[in-house]
Each structure stands twice: as C-alpha cells, then as structure tokens.
Amino acid sequence: MTEPILELHGLNKSFGPVHVLHDVDFAVRAGEVTALVGDNGAGKSTLVKCIAGIYTSDSGDVRFQGEEVHIRGPKDAAALGIEVVYQDLALADNLDIVQNMFLGRERGSGWLLDEASMERAARETLASLSVRTVKSVRTPVASLSGGQRQTVAIAKSVLWDSKVVLLDEPTAALGVAQTRQVLDLVRRLAEQGLGVVLISHNMADVFEVSDRISVLYLGRVAAEVQTKEVTHGQVVELITAGRSGELGLARPDSAVL
Amino acid sequence: MTQTPTASSDRAITDFGIDTTTLSTAEAVRDYLARVRAGQLGSLPALLGLIALVIMFSALSDVFLSLNNVANLLAQGAGQTMIAMGIVFVLLVGEIDLSAGTASGAAGAVLAMHFVHDGNLLGGMGSTVFIVFNLVLALAVVLALLLRIWPGAALAGVAIVISVSGMTANPWLEMLLALCVGAAMGCITGFLVARIGMPSFVVTLALFLTWQGVILQFIGEGGTLGISSSPVLNKVANGNLSTLGSWALFAVGAGGFGALMLGQHFSRLRRGLVTQPTPLVLFKVGGVAALGAVATMLLTINRSPNPSIVISGVPYVVPIVLALLTLGTYVLNRTSYGRHIYAVGGNREAARRAGINVTKIRASVFIVSSSVAALGAIVYSSKVGSVDAQAGGLNTLLFAVGAAVIGGTSLFGGRGRVFDAVIGGTVLAVVANGLGLLRQPAAVVAIVTGLVLLLAAMVDALSRRRAATAGR
Ligand SMILES: Nc1ncnc2c1ncn2[C@@H]1O[C@H](COP(=O)(O)OP(=O)(O)O)[C@@H](O)[C@H]1O
Ligand SMILES: [Mg+2]
Numbered sequence: 022m023t024e025p026i027l028e029l030h031g032l033n034k035s036f037g038p039v040h041v042l043h044d045v046d047f048a049v050r051a052g053e054v055t056a057l058v059g060d061n062g063a064g065k066s067t068l069v070k071c072i073a074g075i076y077t078s079d080s081g082d083v084r085f086q087g088e089e090v091h092i093r094g095p096k097d098a099a100a101l102g103i104e105v106v107y108q109d110l111a112l113a114d115n116l117d118i119v120q121n122m123f124l125g126r127e128r129g130s131g132w133l134l135d136e137a138s139m140e141r142a143a144r145e146t147l148a149s150l151s152v153r154t155v156k157s158v159r160t161p162v163a164s165l166s167g168g169q170r171q172t173v174a175i176a177k178s179v180l181w182d183s184k185v186v187l188l189d190e191p192t193a194a195l196g197v198a199q200t201r202q203v204l205d206l207v208r209r210l211a212e213q214g215l216g217v218v219l220i221s222h223n224m225a226d227v228f229e230v231s232d233r234i235s236v237l238y239l240g241r242v243a244a245e246v247q248t249k250e251v252t253h254g255q256v257v258e259l260i261t262a263g264r265s266g267e268l269g270l271a272r273p274d275s276a277v278l
Numbered sequence: 279m280t281q282t283p284t285a286s287s288d289r290a291i292t293d294f295g296i297d298t299t300t301l302s303t304a305e306a307v308r309d310y311l312a313r314v315r316a317g318q319l320g321s322l323p324a325l326l327g328l329i330a331l332v333i334m335f336s337a338l339s340d341v342f343l344s345l346n347n348v349a350n351l352l353a354q355g356a357g358q359t360m361i362a363m364g365i366v367f368v369l370l371v372g373e374i375d376l377s378a379g380t381a382s383g384a385a386g387a388v389l390a391m392h393f394v395h396d397g398n399l400l401g402g403m404g405s406t407v408f409i410v411f412n413l414v415l416a417l418a419v420v421l422a423l424l425l426r427i428w429p430g431a432a433l434a435g436v437a438i439v440i441s442v443s444g445m446t447a448n449p450w451l452e453m454l455l456a457l458c459v460g461a462a463m464g465c466i467t468g469f470l471v472a473r474i475g476m477p478s479f480v481v482t483l484a485l486f487l488t489w490q491g492v493i494l495q496f497i498g499e500g501g502t503l504g505i506s507s508s509p510v511l512n513k514v515a516n517g518n519l520s521t522l523g524s525w526a527l528f529a530v531g532a533g534g535f536g537a538l539m540l541g542q543h544f545s546r547l548r549r550g551l552v553t554q555p556t557p558l559v560l561f562k563v564g565g566v567a568a569l570g571a572v573a574t575m576l577l578t579i580n581r582s583p584n585p586s587i588v589i590s591g592v593p594y595v596v597p598i599v600l601a602l603l604t605l606g607t608y609v610l611n612r613t614s615y616g617r618h619i620y621a622v623g624g625n626r627e628a629a630r631r632a633g634i635n636v637t638k639i640r641a642s643v644f645i646v647s648s649s650v651a652a653l654g655a656i657v658y659s660s661k662v663g664s665v666d667a668q669a670g671g672l673n674t675l676l677f678a679v680g681a682a683v684i685g686g687t688s689l690f691g692g693r694g695r696v697f698d699a700v701i702g703g704t705v706l707a708v709v710a711n712g713l714g715l716l717r718q719p720a721a722v723v724a725i726v727t728g729l730v731l732l733l734a735a736m737v738d739a740l741s742r743r744r745a746a747t748a749g750r
Contacts, residue, residue, distance in 0.1 A: 075631060096633040111631045113624035115692035116617075124621055125632030131614045140551050159552040164316070 024087065026051045026216045027072070027103070027185050032081030034064075034071055041067050043241045045081070049185055049216040054207060056227040056248070057220045059237030060260055065220050066108055068237070069187050073105040074098040086184075099126070102184035106174045106191055108220075114163040118155065119143040121162055122177040146180045147172075150206055168199040175206060186210055187218040192226060204230050224253050238263035243270050303555040319741050321686040324701045324734070328708065335712035342715055345581035349593055353515045355707025356595035357382075357658025358674055362681035362699035363606055364650025367643040369682055370610075371623045372691025373471060373478035375644060378651040378678060380489035381463045383670025385648075386655035387496040389456040390503035390665040393511065397446045407495060412438055418462035421469040422645075425638060430468070430645045433461035449510035453656050460652025461645050463489065468641030478644075486675070497667045506663030514598070514660035518591030521578045527597050528574040532567040539563050595657060599700065602650070606696035619643065623691035654678075680727070681706050684734035690742060705730065 025048035034042040041064045049055050059065050071078045074092040083090050085101050092098050098105075112121045119136075122143045129135030143158050155169055162170060171191055178186050188207065192200040208230050211217045221227050227234060228248060236243040236259040243263045246256075251268075258265035314322065335342040361378050368375040388399075395402035403411060415438045422431035437458035445451060463485070470481045497503060505511045519527060539559060546553045553559075574592060582589040610616035621629040622639045630636050651670075658674075659665045678699075685702030687694025709730060713723045 073631070094633065095631050099633060105631075107631070109627075111625065111628040113621045113628050113692070115620055115624035120617060120620075121628075124617075124628070125634050127614045127617060129614075133612055134614060134617065137546065137549055137551055141549075157552055 023050050023052065025049060025084075026086055028084040029072070030082050030084075032068070032071060032083075033079045034067055034076060035079055041240050042071070042078070043239075045237075045240070045242055046245075047235060047242065048245070049218055050233070051184070051216045052211055052214050053232040054211045054217045054219055054230050056231035056234045057218055057237065058222070058227060058234060058256065058260055063237040063260075064240040065237055066189055069105060069107075069189050069218070069220070072098065072103060072187060095125075099181070102182060104178035104181060104183040104186050106171075106178050106186070106188045108189040108193070110170055110174050112162045112170060112174060115161065117161050118147075118158045118165075118173050121173060122146070122180055126181070142180065143176070146176050150176055150179070150202075167194045168196060171195060171199070171203065175203065179210065183215060185216040185218070187220075189220045190222070191219070192221060192223065200226070224256060227256070228253065236260055236269075238270065241270060244268045303557045306555045306558055316744060319686060319737065321695075321698050321701045323737050324685050324698070324705055327684075327730075328701065328705050331705065331708050331712065335708065335715070339712065339715045342712055345576055345579060346583055346589070347711065347715070349518075349577060349581060349589075351707055351711045353593050353595050353661055354711060355703050356515065356599055357654045357656075357661060358677045359599060359681060359700055359703025359707070360602060360654035360657060361651045361674065361678035362685075362703050363602055363696050364647040364654070365678050365682050366606070366687050366694050366696050366699050367610075367619065367646045367650075368478070369679075369687050369689060370619050370691060370694050371640055371643050372626075373640065373643070374482060374679070374689070375467070375478065375647045376482040376675060376679075377463070377467060377485035377489055378482075378647050379670040379672065379675030380486050380493065381460060381648045381670070382651035382655035382658075382674065383493045383665070383668075384463065384489040384496070385456040385460040385652035386659045386665045386669050387493045387503070388459045389452045389656065390505050390659065391496055392440075392452050392455055393447045393449070393505050393508060394503045395447075397444050397448075397451075399441050400444065403496065408441075412441055414466075415441065415459075415462050418465040421473075422465040425465070425469060425473060425641045427465070427468070427638060427642055427645065430461055430465045430642070433458045433645075433649070434465055437462050447508075449508050452511070456652045456656055457649055460648040460650075460655075464645035464648030465641075467648065468644035471644060472637045472641035490671070493669060494667050497665065497669075499667060502664045502666040504664045505659060511656075511660055512663065513594060515593075515595055515657050516660065516663075517594045518577075518589065519594065519597070520591055524574050524578050524592040527592055528570050531597075531600060532570040535566055536563040598657065602653070603696055603700055610696065615639075615642075620692060623693075625692075651678075676731070677703075677706055677727075680731040680734070683738060684730060686738075688738055688742065689735065690738075702734070 027049040029045060029047040032042055032045040032047070033040070045068060047057075047068065057065050057068070067076065070076045072083075072092070074094045074097050077093065083092060090097075090101060092101070113124065116124065119140050123139045127134050128138050140158060147155065147158065150172065155165070155172075162173065165173065171194065175188070175191065191207075192203050195203060204226060207217055207219055211232075219227070219231060231248045233245065234248055234251065234256060235245045236256065238259065241263075243259050246268065255265045255268060259269050263270045341347050361382055365375055365378055391402040392399060399411070400408045415434055418434040419431050419438070422428075422434060437455060440451060440455045440458065467481060467485055470476050471478045540563060543553055543556065543559045547556070577592045578590050580588050580590045610619065618629065618634045618639050621632065621634060622636055626636055629639075655670060659669065681702035682694065682699045683689060683702065684705050685698030685700070687698045706727060709727055710723060713726060
C-alpha cells in the first residue's frame with residue numbers, strides 16, 4: 022500500500038444554504054486508478070472542482086506528496102501537477118486544438134508566442150495517445166465531434182508534466198470504440214505512475230480499470246474500498262442507499278438529516 | 279504540393295496518420311468553401327458588398343472613382359475606422375462599448391483646448407472644472423492600479439502630468455494628451471464592467487451621455503475650437519506623403535508583408551508545421567503587392583481639380599491606419615494577451631479554469647478601445663480642422679460599431695479581426711461618400727447605412743446558427 026500523493030481531510034463545501042460536501046476524506050495514490058462514484062448530485066463534480074481550485078472549500082485540509090498545501094486557484098493546482106478533465110470540457114470553441122491545449126500556459130514570451138513549439142508538442146501528445154481521427158491540429162474545436170473534444174481535453178491534461186489527473190465522466194458522451202480508447206488511456210496514465218481519479222456511472226468501466234473505489238452518498242464518503250474486495254451489487258447499493266451490509270455509513274437514514 | 283513528411287526523428291509523429299500539415303491548393307480551396315458553408319464567413323460578405331457598392335456608384339457617378347474623390351474618401355472614413363478597430367477588442371470578449379464615440383470626442387476636446395489655450399488647461403476650463411478633471415484622471419490611475427493594469431495607470435498618470443505642468447502647445451504633446459485621456463476614460467469603464475460586474479451595455483450607455491456632457495462643458499454650446507492653424511495637426515488627415523515617401527511606404531508595407539508571410543510560411547514548411555499551400559501564399563503576397571503598387575501609382579498622380587496647385591501622394595491616413603492595423607493584428611495573433619482575449623470571448627469559464635485573469639482581460643479591452651478611439655479623434659478632428667460640441671456624437675459610435683460588425687466581427691464574442699474594422703469602415707465610407715455624390719439627402723444616407731448594418735448583423739446571427747448546427 023503506497024502513501025497517497027494527494028490526500029483530503031474533513032473537506033466541507035456549501036453553496037449558500039446548500040451543504041454539498043460533508044467532512045469528505047479522499048485519497049489519490051500514484052500509479053493507481055481511484056474511481057469516484059455516486060448518484061447524480063452526490064457532489065462528485067464539486068469535489069473535483071475544489072481540488073482544482075475552481076471552488077474554495079469552506080474547511081478541511083489538503084496534503085500533496087505529504088505536505089500541506091493551499092490551493093487558491095486553478096494556477097495553484099496546475100503548479101502542483103494536478104490536471105482536470107471537466108465534465109463540461111472547458112474548451113474554447115473559437116480556438117484551435119493547439120491553442121486550447123496550451124491555453125493559459127502558452128510557450129514563448131508573452132510578446133511573441135512560440136507557435137512552432139506548441140504545435141509540435143500538441144501533435145506529439147495526440148500521437149502518443151494514438152489519436153487518428155483529427156484531420157489537423159489547427160482545426161478549431163467548434164468543428165470537432167464530442168469524442169474528439171474529449172480526446173483533446175484529455176490530451177491537454179497529459180501534455181503537462183502532471184502527477185494527478187482527475188477525469189469527470191470522460192466516457193459519458195462517447196461511443197463504444199472511443200470509450201475503449203479512453204479507458205485504455207486511463208490505465209496507461211496510472212501505469213506511467215500518475216495518480217488517476219475516474220468519475221463514472223458505468224460499473225463495468227469502474228471495475229475494469231480502477232484499483233480503489235470511493236463512494237459519495239449525499240455529499241458524504243460512504244465507503245472507500247479496494248475494487249477486488251467488492252462486488253458490483255455492493256457498490257450499487259452503496260451508491261443508492263449509502264450502505265451495504267457491513268460497509269457504508271453507520272445509519273444512513275440519520276445521515277440525511 | 280504533396281504532403282510534407284514531418285520531423286523524421288520522431289516516430290510518434292509519423293504514426294499520427296490522418297493529421298496533415300500541408301494541403302494542396304485545391305484542398306485548401308475546398309476546405310475554405312466548406313468553412314463558408316458551415317457559416318464561418320469572416321469578412322467575405324463585406325468584401326463582396328464593397329465590390330458591389332463600388333461598381334454601383336462608379337456606374338451612377340462619374341466623380342466617384344476620380345482620384346480626388348478616392349483620396350478624400352480615405353481621409354473621411356479613417357477616423358471612424360480607427361475607432362472601430364479599437365471596438366473590435368471589446369466585441370471580441372463579448373462586450374459592447376457605446377461610449378467610444380463620445381470618449382473620442384472628449385479626448386479631442388481636451389486636445390483642442392490644450393492647443394487653443396497654449397497648454398493652459400486651467401485657464402481654458404476654469405479652476406473648478408480643472409480640479410475635477412484632474413481628480414477624475416487620478417481616479418482612473420487608482421482604478422487601473424487596482425486592476426493591476428500598469429500601462430493604463432501610466433497613461434492616465436501622464437495625462438495628469440501634461441495637464442498640471444501647463445507645458446506650451448505642441449502638436450505632438452497634444453496628441454499624446456488625447457491618447458492618455460482616452461486611456462483614462464477606458465480605465466473607468468473597464469473597472470465598472472469587469473470588477474464591479476455591471477453590464478457593459480449600461481455602463482457605456484451612461485458614459486456615452488457623461489462624456490457628451492464633458493465635451494459640451496469643455497467647448498460650450500455651439501462653440502468650436504479650431505486646430506487647423508497647427509500645420510502638424512492639420513496635416514494628419516489633410517496632408518500627403520511625397521512621391522518618394524509614397525513609394526517608400528509601398529516598399530516598407532508590401533515588402534514587409536511579403537517578407538513576413540513568406541518567411542513564416544517557409545519556416546513552418548521546413549519544420550513540418552501546418553501551412554497553407556505555397557501557391558496560395560504566393561498569390562496573396564503577389565496580390566497585395568500588385569494592389570499596393572497600382573494604388574501608390576494612382577495616388578502619386580496629380581489629382582488637384584484646380585490646375586494652379588498640385589495635390590499628389592498617398593494621404594497620411596493610409597500609413598496611420600496601416601500601422602494601427604499591423605499593431606492590432608500582431609497583438610491579437612502573436613501575443614498571449616491576444617490569445618487570452620479570444621479565449622475569454624469564446625468560453626469565459628474555460629479561460630478562468632485555464633488560469634487566465636478574466637477580470638483583467640475584460641477591463642483592459644475597454645482601455646484599448648478608448649485609447650484607440652482617442653487616436654481616431656485626432657484624425658477626424660484634423661479632417662474638419664476643429665472640434666465642436668457634436669464631436670464623436672451618436673453617428674460616430676454607430677458608424678464605428680457598424681464598421682466592426684459589417685466587417686465580420688461577431689457581436690457574440692470570440693470571432694473577429696482588426697482587419698474586419700478596416701473593411702467595414704471602408705464599406706460605410708463608400709456608402710456615405712457615394713450617396714453624397716448622388717446628392718441624396720441625409721435621410722436616405724441614414725436609412726441605407728442602417729439597412730447595411732442590419733444586414734451585417736443578420737449575416738452574423740445566421741452564420742452563428744449555421745456554425746452551431748454544423749460540425750458537431
Ligand atoms: N455552483 C453551484 N451552486 C449551487 N449549487 C451547486 C453548484 N454546483 C453544484 N451544486 C449542487 O451541489 C450538488 C452536487 O453537485 P455535483 O457536484 O455537480 O454532483 P455530481 O457531479 O455528483 O452529479 C447538487 O445538489 C448541485 O445542485
Ligand atoms: Mg457531475
């Protein structure tokens with residue numbers, strides 16, 4: 022059992038009166054795929070955005086490689102090597118693939134961008150992911166299909182020397198073949214030593230690629246288990262009821278209150 | 279042209295099967311047509327419209343294509359076209375600047391007052407107004423500092439220095455003052471929109487009225503401040519380059535454009551990057567050079583209607599507009615600032631997540647817009663030789679916004695170029711000039727200009743709808 026590369030303790034997040042995350046503990050280990058599952062509205066995307074610095078959490082601490090860190094914005098997360106592939110993709114339609122992949126971190130000086138270097142790096146990254154469907158890296162993102170956009174978003178996250186990659190439902194909008202590619206890619210990232218977090222509703226996918234599963238139930242962590250030690254049925258029960266036999270929240274009914 | 283093999287050392291790249299770097303000319307043309315069908319029209323409608331208008335007016339009026347009229351048309355449209363070039367920056371982030379016209383007028387009024395009162399703004403304004411004027415400039419400095427936009431703060435600060443020091447009239451100093459006052463006004467707009475979070479429509483509508491009041495205060499109802507007695511200020515829009523200077527401009531302009539385009543093209547080709555087909559690039563460079571040569575040749579012929587004097591040479595406004603066009607295009611295409619402007623206009627949330635300081639970008643475009651508008655004011659004030667209380671009024675603004683939109687800049691943000699403003703500005707200048715030659719009353723000119731703008735906005739909306747449904 023390796024030490025977690027990223028570790029959250031007692032994280033709370035409210036949007037006004039809505040308390041979305043309750044004392045969440047969550048860990049990501051290098052070289053492993055941690056699946057984050059939960060029903061719609063359980064708070065998975067919110068948790069990811071807190072880690073990425075999009076939202077600031079109300080309380081709780083974050084440790085990265087054993088050190089306490091404060092992530093105050095997207096730049097802080099990126100500087101640590103935390104990359105996120107958002108559910109709502111976050112690509113600028115009017116920019117091309119290269120421009121999107123380097124957005125906010127352009128190469129060259131501010132007064133003269135190094136387009137050549139960016140274009141070459143973007144192409145190499147796409148090639149390393151065996152992307153063969155994009156006609157040109159200078160294609161505007163507006164004219165790409167959903168799967169192609171997803172690939173660009175993932176390629177963007179691995180372009181950087183990242184240590185933790187969080188993928189929020191990366192396969193939700195994809196066809197069979199493209200889902201296959203993305204799952205292979207997820208596994209490959211973990212094999213390269215990255216800490217990977219995969220959010221997915223598809224149990225088959227989760228059981229195929231993950232080493233560990235964290236279940237969120239109404240904003241609380243219902244269970245953190247080794248994938249090998251649980252069954253589909255147990256995980257589904259944890260997602261829908263917050264407990265399953267010995268696993269899960271002690272008294273799920275009172276937890277709701 | 280065939281496909282260029284990419285860097286042979288890198289196996290990964292050769293694996294990247296479908297990715298093409300160089301298209302044949304036929305493929306490029308097909309791609310372009312596909313883009314047009316998908317609704318990405320750019321400035322194509324404006325260019326076609328411009329050609330149609332030129333043909334129509336030259337058929338209806340013998341004077342329209344005369345050299346004198348063409349040179350006159352360029353000078354007439356230049357000021358407002360420049361304002362439009364600044365507004366493109368605001369439109370790109372999906373905002374609007376309705377105050378650009380009167381902001382330019384106010385900057386022009388300060389310029390004229392400094393000139394007329396030989397640098398004594400205190401005497402020109404009266405002590406109360408002078409103090410308020412400098413306090414507002416100081417406020418602009420503070421707001422720019424809060425936004426951490428240092429150039430804005432510096433320019434507004436320079437305006438205070440010039441105003442308080444009372445240096446005697448000097449045309450170059452006055453132009454600098456106008457630019458700095460413009461920047462200061464933009465700092466205020468930018469802060470209200472980006473930091474306070476007020477809709478740009480409301481902020482700039484309010485400031486439109488405010489600056490109009492400021493112009494009235496500075497100039498007085500029915501008053502004018504003449505600036506034509508300054509040779510430099512007069513020549514900005516009324517002077518011409520010498521024949522030698524005209525050809526030097528052609529050499530620098532066409533040569534620079536060609537060197538830049540070809541240098542970049544072959545360097546990208548050599549490194550295996552995405553390029554346009556070589557024949558297309560050569561055609562573009564050749565076309566610009568040929569057009570430039572013909573225009574320079576015609577404009578260096580004597581075009582004076584009066585046989586006793588000689589008027590020839592390329593008007594100064596041409597290099598002025600070209601310089602601004604080059605600068606604006608460079609900033610938008612080659613700097614990270616420009617890239618971030620497009621990103622904020624395309625997807626503000628994505629820009630924020632990419633760590634871009636969206637507030638700063640949104641504020642800064644208003645500073646660009648007002649500063650460039652002030653430069654426009656220098657040109658249009660020079661053209662008429664004075665600044666009056668109507669300077670930069672409603673028509674100036676509508677013309678400028680219209681020029682940007684007609685040229686193909688989207689009102690929805692994220693799409694547009696500085697070049698669009700030049701094309702759109704030329705279209706509107708041709709309409710105004712042509713209808714004037716045909717002795718059409720102001721009513722017809724206004725109606726036609728309005729309809730042209732409506733048409734352009736419709737093309738924008740329709741092409742956006744096409745783009746939204748195509749491709750996905
Ligand atoms: N920006 C926000 N403002 C207010 N409530 C929000 C916001 N974002 C998410 N929520 C609420 O937080 C809860 C969790 O949302 P989310 O994290 O998107 O869930 P999941 O990704 O697990 O489906 C939902 O009830 C949602 O309505
Ligand atoms: Mg979600």
